[in-house]
Amino acid sequence: MNFLLSKLNATFRDKKAYFFIVLIMFCLGISFGLYTVKYMGASDRKDLISYFSSFTNSIGSQPINYGTLLFEVIKKNILIIIPIFVLGLTFFGAPVILILDLLKGFTLGYTFSFMVTTFEGKGVGLALVSIIPQNLIYIPCFIALSVISLSMSTEKLKGKFFKQIKSKDPFLDGVLNKLIGILVLFAIGIVIETYVSPSLIKFVAQKFYL
Template identity: 40%
Template structure:
């Protein structure tokens, strides 16, 4: 496929699914805002427990007391499980609300993490966020939004075809193409996995 055809296909996809992207983005940003407010209204006990955990984590990084294999294993498990959940929900025809909830949860996690680090570490926390949180999430968040939109688009298309009694024909070909897109998204997220597992701990170590 030529670059021109790829560009045309992407433009058509964006135009056809503009409102799905708007809704998905809105859910992510809503989650971020909720995460920020959750930290703001935490009580002292919860705040102390989380700060203690975060301090211990930073000390382990500073002392080099961590294994890259365990880190990347956890990162892959946490993120691929989200992608698999979105992929499966796209096949169900009724999973769109849950997909949007997943977007909110992802945004909430990011907002909570950023707000908590700034609250706990002050000025130093900004450096941790810029180097240790944002780089991989610049990859993760767009990938999850794209996955969410592709899943919702697929779910709606199957629903329309089922209502028109046309969905049985070529369904497996559509599922194959749909699944291939998710494989590409997972590969792209792999760049974020490597960044978070191997670069982030060492960069945070320098800041600390």
């Protein structure tokens, strides 16, 4: 355990600038999401409330189709994981990776803020059980994947424009093992989002919304 913690600390120190940039973009995205809800127009808010109310009624009264849900959750995560990894293989990928970090943060901030503010406090429970459990795993994985991809993209950039620099980034040693570890954690998050969060959402919906 101490060895693992020391490795994580060494990794953070080695790439703290990348971690900092990714966190900044992610937090900016959350802030933009929060403010978007705050200044949302009345008609847009009404449409979302109507949709959200029908959603809570549906999930609270109907059985959960875990097969369909699992497919949708996997698809949603693949649409995040693959673009970030592929962009890491290109010399121009770094700015786009940061934009994806921003969008991920925006989605979380928007969703959480909408649930909490729209239903005058009653949405706090639903926001917590629908967003927090899986994202306790997703967010660190997302940040780690972004840092790895930024490092890979930077190496590609150096190789293209600074060919005299031959030293390899030691952070990328064993990158395959790092990626496998991230994918395993993502899989755990997918299981939680598919089989744990829906039951919690169903319980909260039945308790407070039906």
